[in-house]
Amino acid sequence: MTERIRILQYGLGPIGCALARLAAQRPGLEIVGAVDIAPGLQGKDLGEVLELGRGLGVRVVADAASTLRQARPDVVLHATGSHLPAVKDQLLGIVAAGAHVVSTCEELSYPVYRYPELSRELDRAAQEKGVALLGTGVNPGFVMDKLVATLLTACTKVGRVEVGRVVDAAGRRGPLQRKVGAGMSVAEFQALADANKIGHVGLPESAHMLADVLRLPADRKLVEELKPKVADKEIRTKFVHVLPGQVAGVDQMAAVLVDGKEIIHLHLEMYVGAPQPVDRVLIEGTPRLEMAITTGVHGDVATAAVSVNCVPLMSALKPGLRTMLDVPVRITP
Amino acid sequence: MTERIRILQYGLGPIGCALARLAAQRPGLEIVGAVDIAPGLQGKDLGEVLELGRGLGVRVVADAASTLRQARPDVVLHATGSHLPAVKDQLLGIVAAGAHVVSTCEELSYPVYRYPELSRELDRAAQEKGVALLGTGVNPGFVMDKLVATLLTACTKVGRVEVGRVVDAAGRRGPLQRKVGAGMSVAEFQALADANKIGHVGLPESAHMLADVLRLPADRKLVEELKPKVADKEIRTKFVHVLPGQVAGVDQMAAVLVDGKEIIHLHLEMYVGAPQPVDRVLIEGTPRLEMAITTGVHGDVATAAVSVNCVPLMSALKPGLRTMLDVPVRITP
Structure with a gap:
């Protein structure tokens, strides 16, 4: 060029x-x-x-x-x-x-x-x-979908896919730390969660991408869950100050079920003070594949x-x- | 369709x-x-x-x-x-x-x-x-190149890439077990190696693919190494019988150097009786990424x-x- x-x-x-x-x-x-x-x-x-x-x-x-x-x-x-x-x-x-x-x-x-x-x-x-x-982006766009879909191309059959991502929000940008609720009370978090105004956006998108790669039928069911990750110790970052008992971040899940059976399970924990960022993929298929990115993948970079x-x-x-x-x-x- | x-x-x-x-x-x-x-x-x-x-x-x-x-x-x-x-x-x-x-x-x-x-x-x-x-295929074609190249798209800068693959040839097809020299004497292996008639084919191809993804200059240097992996115990498979001191398989390396500095290092060990098949990628970059597929990836499947x-x-x-x-x-x- x-x-x-x-x-x-x-x-x-x-x-x-x-x-x-x-x-x-x-x-x-x-x-x-x-x-x-x-x-x-x-x-x-x-x-x-x-x-x-x-x-x-x-x-x-x-x-x-x-x-x-x-x-x-x-x-x-x-x-x-x-x-x-x-x-x-x-x-x-x-x-x-x-x-x-x-x-x-x-x-x-x-x-x-x-x-x-x-x-x-x-x-x-x-x-x-x-x-x-x-x-x-990194998520959605890479670690919980594109990278997993790439791994799936090495399998002849797939029964179930489980993807886990742990992110230490303390190393991330201020808006993200606030987006995951760091420093809120559990009640504040719950009110925002009920109003659909807090948490990571994109897990259902990643789940549907993988479901389409696996050609899961149209009557599949998507379920989601969003819980606060509560701090057990004091954490200070450049942007927030979290006391024990306050919210440190989010614990989110999205899954795709076919006939009541879970085929795709995505689990994201994103909170300040996460001790060990990691990305994990488990493919229960032929062959069975277990992958881990033990450094995690820094989201903003x-x-x-x-x-x-x-x-x-x-x-x-x-x-x-x-x-x-x-x-x-x-x-x- | x-x-x-x-x-x-x-x-x-x-x-x-x-x-x-x-x-x-x-x-x-x-x-x-x-x-x-x-x-x-x-x-x-x-x-x-x-x-x-x-x-x-x-x-x-x-x-x-x-x-x-x-x-x-x-x-x-x-x-x-x-x-x-x-x-x-x-x-x-x-x-x-x-x-x-x-x-x-x-x-x-x-x-x-x-x-x-x-x-x-x-x-x-x-x-x-x-x-x-x-x-x-799996290698070349996936684990030591395409998958690594996919991981590289998540990095803004890359200084060095190291890829390691350990394969237990005992679980693989007969021609592959013979292709890696299982059951030969070290002298037989060496003679075939000198004649370029033994070993895994494809490491230089994977190395060049990654070198192009990293846009390494045309004057880069490719080096290769092929050694026998010698058995320290008796191993019987469906196809071969290996005694201690005989060849169990190959230990191969390909690397790409720029100005004498190693930028890409691919290491493949493929032998009968490998206790723990694994695929590893280390990207010394921004971000630094360490990935392992701890199940290995079964080659034929x-x-x-x-x-x-x-x-x-x-x-x-x-x-x-x-x-x-x-x-x-x-x-x-």
Whole structure:
């Protein structure tokens, strides 16, 4: 590739900044635009916002539509929210401008079950413009789905899949520590949980992706569970202070059942002070496979890697709404 | 997919039979032809050869060209040899008949470095016919390359990659036990090793695949090492009898160096009586990742799985010589 891929960074929270920082380091990519609505960022050079110690010649603006028109990006790195309905208009705006989208929106990673109508709308819009739309990241997007699906290709038969992920939220960004409820009382957590306003977003998406890889029937049942992980000792991070008895984070589960039998089980514990981050996969199949990533996989770093590594592949994907199952490691010219 | 994919099985050794047996179980695949040169198999029903307990209505024949013409397969499952020059004419014959090829030929998995001219010839022939040509299997094809490359997509920077695989050859097919030298004297092994006639084929292919994923420069250096693994106790398998002091199998290494610094290190121990099969990956990068498949990955079973799972993807690959890096988990219609 001789021409550099033109990138627009859409969203400059901690994840958006991580994406842009990595994109700025890649010789094949050129950042040509940056969008964020935060008043404090308007007009600033992106290099300053990213603390690169050098200017990038790109000013942050709030008006996405005009920036997309002027900057003419090939690919937009989108990181503004977890829920698809809230970012739908942003995605349609990018697609309308004729750019591919790599988004960290968790619900975009495998949206067809939660939002069938909206998925068709996004797919149609992307196909009409000849661009691909992809939701990705570390989770959903990699450790609990794409990586597991890759392992499944080495099995001739699969009876059951169990995936466990333990994340120490203390090493993660502030918004994530608050998103998992660190520092709340159990009652506060429970009220938010009942209102569906707390916890990791994406387990059902990962579960459905694996269910489709295993060709589980349409009458399969998805069940979810969300509990607080309660601290048994005091924990201080850069962002929160948790006392014993308060919430340290989340303990979440999603499972897929067929005829009452559990075929897929995903378990995520994400809390401040987790002593041993780890990712585990158990495939009860032929052959039986037990895999562990004993270092864990640092979410924010890996989200940037997984997302930015998809950028050079976007133009080779079939136009429309794509998923990580469609994405190879690289595409031979 | 409403129409079943028409499969021809080319080669009916233990691996070819494993591929065909799995293909025969898959509802989306239909076996329409079988080729092998063994006199004892001629005219037999493939179902009998595979010990399925039922006929498949497909007779084994030695003449590939006429079978390819008559059976008109969409995809040929090819499993006749490890070395590319020896199977080149077979592959060109399949391509000329307009069928995609999924082959377990180890040297086809990433052939461009060992056989640049032959790779171009195969690529051109496949492009002309609009078919894809893929070398795959468990190793090379999965555990020491594709799976590692998939893990690498979660890293922003990589300094060094170390991959270790320990295989208990006692649980594997007879030809493999002999291929690793089980039961030989150390002197016999050494003579064969010096003549390049023993050992696992494919480590350099895996190493180059990973080197390309890491974009290591063209002046990188590949080094290889092959030693016998000597038995310290008596071992009997279905196929061989190994005494203490005799060869139990191979201890092989391939590494890629840049400016004298080792960036990729692949280590394979494959011998009868290996007490604990395991696959390990260490990525010294950002983030640092340590992965282990503590069950190991059974080679013959996984080779069948990886290969047959590629079949439905072949028609969506770009025509030409492809590699496992090009292959996604599945392709959304």
